[in-house]
Amino acid sequence: MSVNMRFGPYGGRYVPETVIGALDELTEAYERYRDDPDFLSELGVLLSHYVGRPTPLYRAQRLERAWGIDDGLWFKREDLCHTGAHKINNALGQVLLARRMGKQRIIAETGAGQHGVATATAAALVGLGCRVYMGRTDMQRQRLNVIRMRMLGAEVHPVDSGSGTLKDATSEAIRDWVTNVDTTHYIIGSAVGPAPYPEIVADLQSIIGIESRAQMLDETGRLPGTVIACVGGGSNAIGIFRGFLDDADVALVGVEAGGEGPAGRHGASLALGRPGVLHGSYSYLLQDPDGQVAEAHSVSAGLDYPGVGPEHSHLHDIGRVSYVNATDEAALSAFLECSRMEGLIPALETSHALAHVRDAAASLRGGGPVLVCLSGRGDKDVDQAGAALGIDASA
Amino acid sequence: MPESGAARLQRVFREADHPLFVPYVMGGYPDIDASRRHAQILAEHADIIELGIPFSDPLADGPTIQAAGQAALDGGTRPMDVLDIAGDLRDGPPVVVMTYFNTVIAQGAAAFLGTAAEKGVAGIIIPDLPVDEADEVREAAGRAGVALIALAAPTTDDARMAEIGASAEGFVYLVAVTGVTGGEMTMDDRLRALVDRARRHIPVPVVVGFGVRTPDQAVQIGELADGVVIASEIIRRIGDAPDAEAADAAVNDFGAGVAEALKPYSG
């Protein structure tokens, strides 16, 4: 089956000529291996015995009562994946692909550090060298993940340009790839970048949606009324949405970073941006009138990105998914409520999806069960969230 | 009907008795007036001027051009300021602007290219617009009379070189190294074979750039190709100069040196 290069008008391959050959090679490899029994069985064994799939579907009854979600609030527990987030689904698949393509070196960008940790983990597992680009700001706010990556044997390369966040790390990773393209596979961490990356990442993450659709039917005998996920580049969201795109009665909601609110800095590319080209694809983008890419802002490093994956832009335009946003403040309070009422410390990224459930509860009520992609756990965020919430370890 | 950008570029290649010298100036670096002056100084020595419009996320550029572009943006440089510099150069050698695709489409490609044409711009280089994505822009550029200059790289295979050659206008910019700007090329068999391969598949002139730093390297490139681009090295010299006057002198000395080295041997 051929790989999607465009989603409506969005996507494409707006990259330097130097890497076009590598994108062709990746496209061919993916077309060849995506249905290859050996590839699928190797990946399948790792997903079940190493990652811990299928991840459970859990009913969050205390939050459900507190927030008034009458038809049930369900979490797809990607936080229980090995390494603590959905990112490993993609990283493992791509590392297996890289090995089949004969690449010796893996590079990645990371914002929250979850994709970096997942890639470092997968590279360690198969014995490939790994370098992760990470903005200086993110290295500070997600320092636990920096230590994890280094323990796993990856080299973490600080990026000082721009605001020292995910956009800058991605640009630097692409420059490395342009320079070392013969030996190196670039594992992009979200459903962004030039084709075929958005399709490969979505495909590898679609296991979230496939599993949770079957689990919802098993547990409740019905489909969810609404599926909600946070959107940085959009990989956990597209992963869960892909399970439900054809179910016209299931409402899909993506929650972007509202940051300081619409008057301040934020990461709400779909709500407040307009189409443009960043990091190889045409998609909604925060930019000024001249096309200079704006600096995003979010309390969560993983949503602090001015772009979004091209499939989301298409789903936004055709109205299949509604994209909303949640502010830093709303996410932080949802983070605490989920921790205290469910005993689950969610990632700050994920907390944006939870904040939307709480704040839109009135309109969700009566609309059927609500399914949230609990994309990751919040261990990485305890420093930063603790500081913001006034919780520390002093006696 | 004024002569099209492609025709003007063609004429420069046809009439030259030496490999063309194509220096790069980053518009707005270190400030707008200085970059205009540097372009005017280089116009005395150059056959074509490559004029950069700074972009926030230049994927094909190494640290030197990145930092210069960021400084230009921090100083408030806007695309129109750089196109105005092109307008000031219209009586000199042809100007080719270099910028990233998002700059071109921000207000619509047709509008951008129309303005560029009004300012006398002969060609445009868009390093993140590979040939397979370029049809619409090439058409808009054609209507405006601006040549869309394609890039080829060491990783471009023969079939793709031919595809690039088939739609090429003005010249093709051949990237000498697998990598971003600001490194250093070495003249070796691999590079010789690359230029040779490009010339076999590409019917328009081939200009080589990325990593060319010295007049000697320019001459080595000139023995094989139709022209040579020097970019990061010029920016480095501007950055190293203690003041504006010294920067102007450094630009002039370097430009004169490269131009002299590329002149045909007449003794």
Ligand SMILES: Cc1ncc(COP(=O)(O)O)c(C=O)c1O
């Ligand atoms: C736990 C978690 N959720 C969500 C995201 C956002 O990425 P995406 O939109 O690709 O799922 C991240 C990114 O770092 C993450 O770590």
